[in-house]
Amino acid sequence: MRALVYDPAAGFGVRFDEVDEPRPQRSQVVIDVEVAAVNFGELAFTARQLRPGQVFGKDAAGVVVRAADDGSGPPVGTRVTSFAGTGGWAERRAVDTADLAVVPGTVDLAAAAAVPAAGVTALQAVRRLGPLLGRRVLVTGASGGVGRFAVQLAARAGAHVVALVGRPERGEGLRELGAAEVLSGSAVPDEPVFGVLDNVGGAVLAEAFARLEDGGLALAIGMAAREDTVLDLEQMRMRGGIRRLEPFAVSGPFGPDTAYLIDLLNGGALDPQIGWHGSWDRVHEAVDMLFSRRVPGKAVLTID
CATH class of the missing domain: 3.40.50.720 (NAD(P)-binding Rossmann-like Domain)
Incomplete structure (x- = not known):
């Protein structure tokens, strides 16, 4: 599958690559990712967080295409947003059910993708x-x-x-x-x-x-x-x-706090403040705008 991976020799350390499909553990679902968020910290300090070839992405929202084998979490077809250390900038991601939240049909997935890492922090x-x-x-x-x-x-x-x-x-x-x-x-x-x-x-x-x-x-x-x-x-x-x-360091599991924030979002009591939204083919543009302080709030990528 297609993904954005860490390459120290690439522009901003980011490039596309073909990677293996995720292999979920028993407590993990597989998500067909539709939108992922870009966080300044994961790009400014990538070398401290990822090894070359690893997939970027703490935040990703989409639809469950494989439920967790242990019976936890939502069933196939559920819209969710997720927070994990890596793997969000890919066509599919495996994530623990304790680190995701269900997204109501009334909430845009781009807004939901912007919430987890920054909002929970x-x-x-x-x-x-x-x-x-x-x-x-x-x-x-x-x-x-x-x-x-x-x-x-x-x-x-x-x-x-x-x-x-x-x-x-x-x-x-x-x-x-x-x-x-x-x-x-x-x-x-x-x-x-x-x-x-x-x-x-x-x-x-x-x-x-x-x-x-x-x-x-x-x-x-x-x-x-x-x-x-x-x-x-x-x-x-x-x-x-x-x-x-x-x-200060954020601590998991992230699902309950993410769910609380999604509930606020759904009720109009929280604004995700998306300042940039575009295709993941434009990831270098998004990163450049973040680094040059031209994005107010969050930047999100459509995985297309």
Whole structure:
């Protein structure tokens, strides 16, 4: 079958190849993939995640063409979206039934494909901050896939959301998603924040950590800046109080959280924010636009 695989010598590390059909384990279904999502992190740090020749793709939505042998999960013909480490950018994918969610007929599969990796990451990060009603939360890299989900979910939890983007035009639409404030460039919140959901790293994370109030928590979710973070801990000691910084990693099984987000999507309470949608033959265009920060939100590929 046709698939997009990792090749360090190819443009953006991505090329088409013919690969073997998936061989599902007993707890896995096989999906006929119709739409897959493109995530910045899986492309910017591919060498850490894939071996040459492995199939890209954390997110993929389509129709079940083989049910799980152990009887778990949905039957053949069910529309689903899925989240796994690899294999989504192919004509068919095998995925564990614990890591997928059924997609109602009222939800577009492109929207469903955009949800799992970015949406579940944002959901679990917001949950990690704890109760947010009336609290100030800073979301950095708020214009990206995880960032736009984080803005919506933190606002839904009752937070006063401060969204930080690299350029003013990248902040378009964030207030409509729930941001109370939208900052750009090197601007910082005018008041301390209880929580930080950082998708950028580097100097942005250092500055965001410095804006925490006593008892606050910053989560390092992503490193879009692709630069090291240097913290002035002496400055923090002089301020007094206790502030925490934690590396954040999403954890499975992913099915229940994906199903929750699909339910919000179906009810009109969540917007997947698809900023680019095209054939997987245009994958290099999609990656180039992601890397050059020209996609607001998610990019998705039609597997045709």
